[in-house]
Amino acid sequence: MSAPMLNERDLAFYLYELFDTQALCQRERYQDHDKQTFDEVINTAKTIAEKYFMPIRQKLDVHQPTFDGTKVHLIDEMKPAYDALNESGLPSACADYEFNGMQLPPIVSSIAGAYLSIAGGNAVGYSMLTTANANLLAAHGSDELIEKWVVPLREGRYAGTMAMTEPDCGSGLADLTTSASKDEQGNYRITGSKIFISGGDHDLSENIVHLVLARIKGAPKGIKGISLFVVPKFLVNEDGTIGDSNEVALSGLFHKMGGRAHTSTALSFGEDQGAIGYLVGEENKGLQYMFHMMNEARILVGTGAAVIANAGYQYSLDYAKNRPQGRLPSSKDPLSPMVSIIEHADVRRMLLAQKAYAEGAMALVLYGAQLSDDEKTAQTQEQKDHAHLLLDFLTPIIKTWPSEYGPKANDLAIQVLGGHGYINEHPVEMFYRDNRLNPIHEGTTGIQSLDLLARKVVMNKQAGYKATIVEIEKTIQQASAHESLAQYTQQLTNALNTLNKTTVFLLQSMATKDIDLVLANSVQYLSMFGHVIIAWLWLKKAVLANQALATSQHEEEQAFYQGKLQATQYFYRYELPQISLWAETLLSLDDTTMTMQENWF
Amino acid sequence: MSAPMLNERDLAFYLYELFDTQALCQRERYQDHDKQTFDEVINTAKTIAEKYFMPIRQKLDVHQPTFDGTKVHLIDEMKPAYDALNESGLPSACADYEFNGMQLPPIVSSIAGAYLSIAGGNAVGYSMLTTANANLLAAHGSDELIEKWVVPLREGRYAGTMAMTEPDCGSGLADLTTSASKDEQGNYRITGSKIFISGGDHDLSENIVHLVLARIKGAPKGIKGISLFVVPKFLVNEDGTIGDSNEVALSGLFHKMGGRAHTSTALSFGEDQGAIGYLVGEENKGLQYMFHMMNEARILVGTGAAVIANAGYQYSLDYAKNRPQGRLPSSKDPLSPMVSIIEHADVRRMLLAQKAYAEGAMALVLYGAQLSDDEKTAQTQEQKDHAHLLLDFLTPIIKTWPSEYGPKANDLAIQVLGGHGYINEHPVEMFYRDNRLNPIHEGTTGIQSLDLLARKVVMNKQAGYKATIVEIEKTIQQASAHESLAQYTQQLTNALNTLNKTTVFLLQSMATKDIDLVLANSVQYLSMFGHVIIAWLWLKKAVLANQALATSQHEEEQAFYQGKLQATQYFYRYELPQISLWAETLLSLDDTTMTMQENWF
Incomplete structure (x- = not known):
């Protein structure tokens, strides 16, 4: 298989352009690290993924674990892969040195984990949950509990x-x-x-x-x-x-x-x-502690969804480049050679949509990883508080947008492959199945939407909401220096106005109207907010791409940045306009679902 | 399992209210039939579905056919089910008496087949393809071929x-x-x-x-x-x-x-x-003949997609009525009893969306079945030609809309069940997997969209297009007598204007611009047209519901028609507005996919 698991150039873009991961090395916690150690860790993950998990990925999918009435059996190849993963120390990469950790920044570990997720499917879930479990105990357990349980959890023995x-x-x-x-x-x-x-x-x-x-x-x-x-x-x-x-x-x-x-x-x-x-x-106080784990798990769910979306995108992109079939409408001559299917406009649409969804989601979840780092390790308490405020507010969106649009991307990956996408000779049907869990677990999309609208927006006099808007406005400010981005800047400004207007209206309605009615379309609110956030991140990327294009002469580099601009264009033209429809439903307090009666179904 | 496979009241609505199936008995071909024989055939199908296929549905899914290097093995229970199906004569229900058929109208056979599809999954595909194969040979084969092959195919021996x-x-x-x-x-x-x-x-x-x-x-x-x-x-x-x-x-x-x-x-x-x-x-001339089979197969694909959508809807509806969980936002008292999840607004939205999609698709595919009947058995040649014109034009939509929105309905069925929807204790995850083939086989959605825009719209001076619009206008005319439907009438009129404007623009552009660019967003055109057609069918149903409500006193009947009106409201408020966005893309001849370069991905 020639398709890359992930686009490495893109990963470097997130790490060293969109987020300044190198600057983290100035923080005390990360002082032993530099770009080289980050890249080495990611490479180690990639190597383990390729060596231990890729060869058994399909077998793990086909041969589900069985239960003989006494114990569970996994395929034999799982244990060496699990051991290799634990020996690498990757599951505890972000933990303190004293607990078998490497004190790596979460953003780096997220990308290392991406390779493991793609190659191992949920097989790496055993380790991911173990880490989340240990993190919770480390944060809320007594010294005794920590000594007894966290140490062997971090070592992968438990x-x-x-x-x-x-x-x-x-x-x-x-x-x-x-x-x-x-x-x-x-x-x-x-x-x-x-x-x-x-x-x-x-x-x-x-x-x-x-x-x-x-x-x-x-x-x-x-x-x-x-x-x-x-x-x-x-x-x-x-x-x-x-x-x-x-x-x-x-x-x-x-x-x-x-x-x-x-x-x-x-x-x-x-x-x-x-x-x-x-x-x-x-x-x-159990639920409070569990939410510590659950908030972390929600970011991980979003991350997993984004990663599978990217994997499907890369696979279908590779397929589309290499699969000859048919001719363009303008060329009906049966003697002319077939074209690669990437030449067909609709295939290109399906690839661009995947790029817009998958890379948009990836930027979002890595932003989440960065915030979860900043809330603990930023230089000042003010910065920590600010990161905490943003992360807490954005968690329902970081969990949900990738979980909803990741499967949509995987759906398109199947469609690009056509009949070949529906059979297990290719992994895209597995990606589609795997990703479908994400809008369900760790709080369904419906639950996340209530969390966002009924809790997070309202909380602390809308402090989280306001802080988020300020971040978006900063980017609009930066983008307004770029004439070629003027249309996006205008569109995002309008979108922000729509979002603000809708939010104010809903907050007022909460105070005066039937709360069940006001919250009835909360999923549409989450959809709208999610699209604004992704549009914001695409604009951020477009600004960087524009700046890089002004200086870079290298052809491949130029192509990379042009791709970012084109995906931005796709998102702003094909996706962002949808928010006007969601806003309309919300602003009319549409009661269609509320007035529906059980016996009318 | 208490969930019904299909809503029987709804099936009767299609057969005897939306389409006047009883009137078909006046046609010579159907003179031996009446409502009772129609209902008996449907009941036979239901009985076979329940007796032979439902008990093995999951086993067929879990134990895929295997190949030992020489031959294929299916599970042992398949053969008796296959034989029972053939003995019932249902696969050849529409064929002539002389070929082992029952001369049943396609609309009746479609509904009988629906039960078999739900219970048997693709297990009934063996018989469905056999029938399509025999139909092609009967239409285009020599007498010799017919005698040798069609007879045993109709009998199910081959x-x-x-x-x-x-x-x-x-x-x-x-x-x-x-x-x-x-x-x-x-x-x-x-x-x-x-x-x-x-x-x-x-x-x-x-x-x-x-x-x-x-x-x-x-x-x-x-x-x-x-x-x-x-x-x-x-x-x-x-x-x-x-x-x-x-x-x-x-x-x-x-x-x-x-x-x-x-x-x-x-x-x-x-x-x-x-x-x-x-x-x-x-x-x-092989492709020409094959298209005879393929057009039939395309209607069958749409029908299968619609049927699975309905099955998922009925299952998740039953689950939502019977599963207690959580409380409404207005009632946070932990001592109050849990509510059935159908009380949650977002669950109701997911059920209403399924109803709008599944029943909308069902109306469309049965309209297709009716047209495929009329083109052969209508009273006058003019009526036959008219039916042929409409069916030929609408085939890409009858194939595609259910294939795209059926899986979306099944996706929502999973979400209603939450974690339970993701495991095979419940059939909704199987419906989701089964239905995903439909946008691919018998011509992908992309191919259907080119067929619609580049061929069907243009053909015969747009005769098919114009005939379709006239049908929609008739319904608008009827609906305008109902004040309570005024908003839908207005919305559909506007939608038709948008469709007409877009179509004229695209036809002009085809003559003057790069054809590859003009067709680049053909999928959006198909989406727009599909939504207009489904909105039209919902309005047709709303008119009937309104009329029935004026006379019916029976509580259950009233609830049924109220449900039709509410689903119409859902479709017009939550779905139809999307056409404005698709039109925008089409009217701007958006070139985002065309200007994207392969190395920018």
């Missing part, structure tokens, strides 16, 4: 999961019923059922550390009565050796449409005495 | 395929290289490779009849030198018994994302002496 969802309440965590009660020895005993637990059982690691949401007997109802527990598959002895089984039983595997390498399990906790659990932090 | 696509040219049939040459006995010998041949090999039937496009030695290049041959898997002796193998070798199976029950094969014809082929009709 794997981690998050166990939230239950059969009877799904996304509605307020109604979860898994319970915790103290036994005579003072241990918490956990009892209940969880579903859709990714990596809930496997034999890749010595132990599995479940972070379980449960309600302590007598705790308040709703989300204020939920606590978080470490519930290991095996108890661990004082000396660190693996001890007894801990009543975490696998009750079944789910068979997913995609992401098949990563087991999705139903787990049953405490079928006898109750599984032993160790409280994380304080009682009844 | 199965049929269409073998067009080749590895090196895909949709570009002009470049196909499979060859035919006469041997010393005067037989045509066929040599070449074909791919993506559905039902190309299996052991369900005594024989398989391939209709193969090939180029007779010395024939003109391009599409004018293509002939059509019957190439059976086994030769048939004079006495009708199965004879020798005919050099049709299976070279492999493709593994498709969906529609897995229906083998997709690579076939190799004539690896030794050449496979014996029987010329259909005249030399070099």
